[in-house]
Amino acid sequence: MTERAEDLPGETVDAVGKVSEALEYVERARGHLYSFHQLIGHADLVLGEAVDALRDAGHGGIADRLQTEMVGRNVIDGRWTFQVVEEFDDTYHEPFRQAEADVRNQLTRGFRHVHEARMKEGRRTKGHPRHTEDPPPAPGTE
Template identity: 40%
Template structure:
């Protein structure tokens, strides 16, 4: 798109391509939210298990309390023993950051940085239809 162009100057293919890139990124941002929810749920569960360890120990179930302390609380959530925050950080650094950068470069190249070109076209079309 040239410097004097607007989103109305895009071809159908350009508009569709940018819409798909933007929606793809939005879905990945939602996935990040799910990973964060997973991370927070793991943390809350671990907090409860930490309390359970104390209560089991007070009730003289030392073996069970020791299992929570030694086997459950220090354990990672993946087969290679990573904690949930590590999974979130790895997703953000190795996948989401490059995708976000790609979306910015694509948007700058195709739409001069304008976002939501498909939605803007739909908005214009619906408002024009309403005026008729």
């Protein structure tokens, strides 16, 4: 096991690991939020194309209603998806990232994934070429 984890108490490592795991879920949620943002944005552009096609096909009244009621509509009161993403980033994501980093800096000397490093050490087969402790050095860095 790398020296970074040897002297840290197991209970502390496990607790910090849970904080990091929670952040990983927030990161996944943020990815889904960005997917939502992109999907809604694309849908709005396609709807704009549909409005043009309806108008060209002689359905101006229907096109006008869609244009007025739906194209460019807020997804949440007063907000487009980019604003939802920005507010999430500023209000929740960035503070959570900072809090997780603060916990790691205070309790694991800033090292990430200490819990997983210990798990790897306990599960790897020592001496097996595909179960090495650390990756090989990058070429030219030895």
